[in-house]
Amino acid sequence: MADVYRWRLAPDGLATRRQLRALGLRPGGQDPVVEIQRIRRHKPPLVAYLYRIDRAKPVRPMTPGRAAALAAAMRARRTCPNCLTDMGYCIPRSLGMCVPCHDTPAPSSS
Numbered sequence: 001m002a003d004v005y006r007w008r009l010a011p012d013g014l015a016t017r018r019q020l021r022a023l024g025l026r027p028g029g030q031d032p033v034v035e036i037q038r039i040r041r042h043k044p045p046l047v048a049y050l051y052r053i054d055r056a057k058p059v060r061p062m063t064p065g066r067a068a069a070l071a072a073a074m075r076a077r078r079t080c081p082n083c084l085t086d087m088g089y090c091i092p093r094s095l096g097m098c099v100p101c102h103d104t105p106a107p108s109s110s
Contacts, residue, residue, distance in 0.1 A: 007038035007046075014050035021059065028057030 005011075014034055020026060032049035039045050077090045080098035087098045095102045 003033070004035045004037060007036055010034050010036055010050055013053055015053050015056075016048050016050060020051060020053070020056050023053070023056075024059055025053070025056035026059050027051045028055065030055050 011034075015023070015025075017027065030051055033052055034050040036048045036050060037045040038048075074090075075086065078086050078088060080087060080091055080101055082097040082101040085098065091098055
């Protein structure tokens with residue numbers, strides 16, 4: 001990577017991955033051309049990588065197979081491993097189960 005710029009001082013014609021995605025584009029294998037740094041007091045700088053818009057390629061279309069795989073992955077994130085219920089929201093990874101299962105005390109073995 002050749003150039004490093006301060007925040008908001010990069011030349012035109014460049015975009016981050018998110019900005020490319022909003023335009024319906026992807027980097028397409030190109031390396032970042034510019035690194036932007038936002039200096040913060042007493043913290044390490046925030047860094048963003050910019051890609052050339054004119055070399056970006058269109059986003060690949062969603063195929064039926066990819067759509068099915070994405071739906072299955074999201075279903076797995078919503079399903080509680082304890083009660084096997086689709087909760088309608090992504091199960092918190094910190095809990096490892098849905099909130100009702102987490103809040104219910106486990107039966108004690110006497």
